[in-house]
Structures are given as C-alpha cells and as structure tokens.
Amino acid sequence: AQKVTQTQTSISVMEKTTVTMDCVYETQDSSYFLFWYKQTASGEIVFLIRQDSYKKENATVGHYSLNFQKPKSSIGLIITATQIEDSAVYFCAMREGSNNNAPRFGAGTKLTVKP
Amino acid sequence: EAAVTQSPRSKVAVTGGKVTLSCHQTNNHDYMYWYRQDTGHGLRLIHYSYVADSTEKGDIPDGYKASRPSQENFSLILELASLSQTAVYFCASSSGTGGSAETLYFGSGTRLTVL
Numbered sequence: 051a052q053k054v055t056q057t058q059t060s061i062s063v064m065e066k067t068t069v070t071m072d073c074v075y076e077t078q079d080s081s082y083f084l085f086w087y088k089q090t091a092s093g094e095i096v097f098l099i100r101q102d103s104y105k106k107e108n109a110t111v112g113h114y115s116l117n118f119q120k121p122k123s124s125i126g127l128i129i130t131a132t133q134i135e136d137s138a139v140y141f142c143a144m145r146e147g148s149n150n151n152a153p154r155f156g157a158g159t160k161l162t163v164k165p
Numbered sequence: 166e167a168a169v170t171q172s173p174r175s176k177v178a179v180t181g182g183k184v185t186l187s188c189h190q191t192n193n194h195d196y197m198y199w200y201r202q203d204t205g206h207g208l209r210l211i212h213y214s215y216v217a218d219s220t221e222k223g224d225i226p227d228g229y230k231a232s233r234p235s236q237e238n239f240s241l242i243l244e245l246a247s248l249s250q251t252a253v254y255f256c257a258s259s260s261g262t263g264g265s266a267e268t269l270y271f272g273s274g275t276r277l278t279v280l
Contacts, residue, residue, distance in 0.1 A: 095255065145267060153210075
C-alpha cells in the first residue's frame with residue numbers, strides 16, 4: 051500500500067532564506083508520481099511542482115525545487131529566497147503509476163516565514 | 166484554469182441525519198476525488214472516480230457513499246452523519262494520467278459540523 055510521511059509538523063524561517071521540507075514515501079510500484087501542494091491561510095489548495103519517478107533530474111519551478119533521492123524514497127521541497135507569502139501548509143503527495151489510482155497525501159508541514 | 170465548485174461552503178448537520186456534499190467541475194476532467202482534512206491528518210482519500218457512473222473506495226470509505234452521475238458532478242453522501250465526520254471536505258479533479266494531466270485542481274472546501 052502506498053504511504054506518504056511528512057514528519058516536520060511546523061517550520062519557522064526568516065524571510066529571504068532557504069528552507070527544505072522533508073517527505074518520504076512507500077510504494078511497491080516501479081513507476082509513480084510525486085507532488086507538492088500548498089494550502090494558503092484561506093484554505094485554497096494549489097499545485098506547486100511534480101517529479102516523475104523515471105526522471106533523474108530534479109524538477110524546478112520558479113523558486114521551488116525538489117531533492118529527489120530515489121534510493122531513500124525521499125522527495126524534499128526546497129524553497130529559496132523565501133517570502134512572507136510563502137507562509138502556508140505544504141503537502142507532499144504520491145500517485146502510484148498503476149492505472150486508475152488516486153494520489154495520497156502526507157499530513158502537511160506548516161511553514162512560517164518571518165520578516 | 167480548472168474550475169471546481171463545491172456546495173455548500175459550510176453545513177451544520179444533526180447526528181443521524183443525511184448529508185450530501187456536491188462537487189461540480191467544468192473542465193472535462195475524467196478523474197474526481199473526495200478528500201477529508203482533519204488537523205494532524207492532512208488530506209485523506211475517501212472516494213474517487215475515473216469515469217461517470219463508477220466510483221472507487223479510497224482509504225477511509227466507511228460511513229460515506231459517492232455518486233458520479235455525470236462527468237461533471239461528483240457527490241459525497243453521509244447517510245447517517247456522526248460526530249466523527251466533522252471535518253473539512255475537499256473535492257478535486259484531474260484530467261488523466263501522465264505529465265500535467267496529473268495535476269489536481271481543488272475546490273474551496275466544505276466545512277461540515279455534525280452536532
């Protein structure tokens with residue numbers, strides 16, 4: 051069975067610094083998709099970035115990047131030059147590559163960026 | 166931008182009563198999902214569907230039924246609401262599998278309080 055674990059409940063950083071959020075996953079499938087989503091204070095949930103298991107290169111979108119360590123079943127989210135508006139809850143998710151499957155989410159990490 | 170609309174935005178129900186949460190998407194997405202959010206548990210998958218007139222059980226289906234009468238609509242039904250079902254419920258949709266089709270688009274959520 052697939053499982054996603056985020057052990058960091060909350061993180062606090064100073065503005066303009068770099069932060070890494072951890073996520074480990076469990077799956078028996080050789081093909082899978084990994085995601086990070088952001089939930090703002092208003093409750094809105096939006097997609098940030100995706101990593102396909104067969105790709106060796108780490109995905110990057112804007113000031114978000116991933117640290118994909120396949121042997122460790124780990125997919126960390128790195129946010130560089132953090133801004134106040136990055137304060138939110140970040141969810142890691144995984145979808146196994148088997149057809150007609152659904153993504154499963156971790157418990158989330160609350161990020162607070164201080165001025 | 167994909168649009169997923171949930172109704173109602175909030176609801177107060179009595180224990181033992183029937184509750185129906187509705188979700189409507191206008192983007193021709195094949196996949197639709199219902200997740201439940203509780204503090205400390207992240208997003209947990211209740212039911213999902215990848216084609217009209219068919220639904221699949223997620224990880225916590227007990228006490229919930231789902232209905233997908235058309236591609237656009239996906240409902241979550243609580244036949245006998247219980248106190249433990251107090252939570253925020255999110256509907257999401259995605260167009261398919263692989264690449265950008267994997268992206269989930271979330272509704273704004275329904276806050277359900279069972280008294």
